[in-house]
Amino acid sequence: MISVKSLTKVFGEKVAVDHINIHVKQGEIYAFLGPNGAGKTTTLKMLTGVMRPTEGEVHILGTNILRNPVKVKREIGVVPDEPKMYPSLKGWEFLEFIRKVYRSDDKETRVRMENLLDIFGINYLDRYIFEMSHGMKQKLMLVSVLMRKPKVIFLDEPSVGLDVIATAVLKELLKKHATGGGAVFLTTHILDMAQDLADRVGIINEGRIVAEGTVDELRKIAGRKELEEIFIKLTGNEERLREMLEKL
Numbered sequence: 001m002i003s004v005k006s007l008t009k010v011f012g013e014k015v016a017v018d019h020i021n022i023h024v025k026q027g028e029i030y031a032f033l034g035p036n037g038a039g040k041t042t043t044l045k046m047l048t049g050v051m052r053p054t055e056g057e058v059h060i061l062g063t064n065i066l067r068n069p070v071k072v073k074r075e076i077g078v079v080p081d082e083p084k085m086y087p088s089l090k091g092w093e094f095l096e097f098i099r100k101v102y103r104s105d106d107k108e109t110r111v112r113m114e115n116l117l118d119i120f121g122i123n124y125l126d127r128y129i130f131e132m133s134h135g136m137k138q139k140l141m142l143v144s145v146l147m148r149k150p151k152v153i154f155l156d157e158p159s160v161g162l163d164v165i166a167t168a169v170l171k172e173l174l175k176k177h178a179t180g181g182g183a184v185f186l187t188t189h190i191l192d193m194a195q196d197l198a199d200r201v202g203i204i205n206e207g208r209i210v211a212e213g214t215v216d217e218l219r220k221i222a223g224r225k226e227l228e229e230i231f232i233k234l235t236g237n238e239e240r241l242r243e244m245l246e247k248l
Helices: 040-047 069-075 091-101 107-119 134-146 164-179 191-197 215-222 227-234 238-246
Strands: 002-011 014-024 029-033 055-060 076-079 152-156 183-187 200-205 208-213
Touching (some): 014 029, 014 040, 014 200, 014 208, 029 040, 029 164, 029 191, 040 055, 040 183, 069 076, 091 107, 091 134, 152 164, 191 227, 200 215, 200 227, 208 215, 215 227
Parallel strands (some): 029 200, 076 152
Antiparallel strands (some): 002 014, 200 208
16 A cells, blocks of 8 residues: 655755665554654655655555655545644534545545544534644544545554543544554554554664564564664663763
């Protein structure tokens, strides 16, 4: 469902993403982890057609996103780390706008929307988006994506701003989406979330994928038990962490 070959992004003299390869199958949740500045968000932007790569190919559902971006964007859902929404719209106007843009203003979509609004406890659709907190906007953005039932969902730090209950609900919705034949690609700093959800994990550091596999496979590679310890080991930060702790 997602096929990435030799994907590269260069800004001036800096190589932000360096010839990475990723393949995500139907029914799979793929967690993409890495330190700040490692290239996670840049990769996500290239996978979703927001940013053009310097080199490499991205195929989503068999379609090259550079050659046919509109077709791909109709089939995917994207939840960015900072919800991009029109601040002068009310919540219900935003959802109506999304339904019409994606030509999904059918009864089935409206039923799913109502169900998701109830699940997330969204009772503020009459408020303007500029009046909403980050968490309120994040839940509204999630509804706008999930109600369309896209085949592939991309999420960048999806739990930021969400409370514990909303995060638990989101996890279950993503699992249900994957078991229903979809695919999920997410970046997160919340390693417990990745450990709970991911069928496979990719770890990027300084623009390169340094490890990939199931959590159990990464445990064997790193010789560590917890995903946090695995992450620190595989990104080469054990010594740095030790030095920082010694200064406390």
